[in-house]
Amino acid sequence: MLDVRNLDKSFGAIHVTRDVSFRLDKGERRVILGPNGAGKTTLFNLLAGEIAPDAGRILLDGRDITAAPVAERARLGLARSYQKNTLFDGLTVAENLGLAAAVASGATRSILRDALAAPAVRETVSEVAARLHLTPHLGAQVSAVSYGVRRQLEVGLALATRPRVILLDEPTSGIGPEMAHGFHHMLSSLPRDLTLLIVEHDMDLAFDVADRITVLNYGEVVFDGAPDDARNSALLRDIYLGSWENA
Numbered sequence: 001m002l003d004v005r006n007l008d009k010s011f012g013a014i015h016v017t018r019d020v021s022f023r024l025d026k027g028e029r030r031v032i033l034g035p036n037g038a039g040k041t042t043l044f045n046l047l048a049g050e051i052a053p054d055a056g057r058i059l060l061d062g063r064d065i066t067a068a069p070v071a072e073r074a075r076l077g078l079a080r081s082y083q084k085n086t087l088f089d090g091l092t093v094a095e096n097l098g099l100a101a102a103v104a105s106g107a108t109r110s111i112l113r114d115a116l117a118a119p120a121v122r123e124t125v126s127e128v129a130a131r132l133h134l135t136p137h138l139g140a141q142v143s144a145v146s147y148g149v150r151r152q153l154e155v156g157l158a159l160a161t162r163p164r165v166i167l168l169d170e171p172t173s174g175i176g177p178e179m180a181h182g183f184h185h186m187l188s189s190l191p192r193d194l195t196l197l198i199v200e201h202d203m204d205l206a207f208d209v210a211d212r213i214t215v216l217n218y219g220e221v222v223f224d225g226a227p228d229d230a231r232n233s234a235l236l237r238d239i240y241l242g243s244w245e246n247a
């Protein structure tokens with residue numbers, strides 16, 4: 001489904017992504033772990049098309065998208081959520097979801113009110129809201145909802161574009177470990193044919209949702225395998241656990 005081959009990226013003298021390769025099968029949930037500065041967000045920026053690699057290739061269903069612009073990747077079914085806030089505070093939860101759905105369906109020239117009233121958009125809004133436990137908040141203005149609901153909505157915006165692969169950049173950052181487990185449970189219950197690539201700081205949280213785990217350190221893949229193998233890896237325990245605990 002998503003085939004990442006030998007990606008390399010430097011910013012000036014800083015070599016941030018070093019020969020990174022992995023494959024995501026359809027429906028796979030893979031977590032990218034790694035300490036601060038390991039290159040996780042840079043990898044996402046490369047995959048989403050926000051920056052170009054110096055070397056390497058990215059294939060989506062066999063099609064080379066290495067040079068494809070962000071919008072084309074989105075059209076091909078690749079969606080992304082951000083660590084930074086991308087919500088419209090002055091609109092309701094439903095309007096935010098509706099906008100994402102409307103833009104993804106090509107309704108850019110309609111006025112907002114018409115686009116949001118389209119039956120397909122309304123259907124997407126209620127389906128995504130139900131999946132992400134946002135239904136009770138649909139009528140609320142985003143500025144009035146809790147931080148946890150905002151994080152759910154960030155994922156909702158990606159889901160409303162009806163993607164096949166979603167890149168989630170630390171979806172649980174800042175919401176506390178207990179809520180984070182619930183959040184991952186919600187992610188696990190998304191349709192099984194949806195492919196998820198999730199950046200996560202916390203190894204315990206990664207075990208909630210991951211079929212496979214990739215660990216980056218100094219821009220390099222130092223582990224790629226099943227969660228149980230990650231849990232039992234002396235390499236990860238000895239070298240990286242300390243830095244995660246302090247993160």
Ligand SMILES: Nc1ncnc2c1ncn2[C@@H]1O[C@H](COP(=O)(O)OP(=O)(O)OP(=O)(O)O)[C@@H](O)[C@H]1O
Binds near residue numbers: 011
């Ligand atoms: N545009 C840029 N110009 C220069 N250096 C950059 C740029 N983007 C990232 N870096 C550097 O690349 C390294 C990796 O950063 P990146 O944000 O990808 O790591 P990360 O694993 O996502 O970290 P965190 O967990 O703190 O979010 C850091 O040293 C960062 O300072």
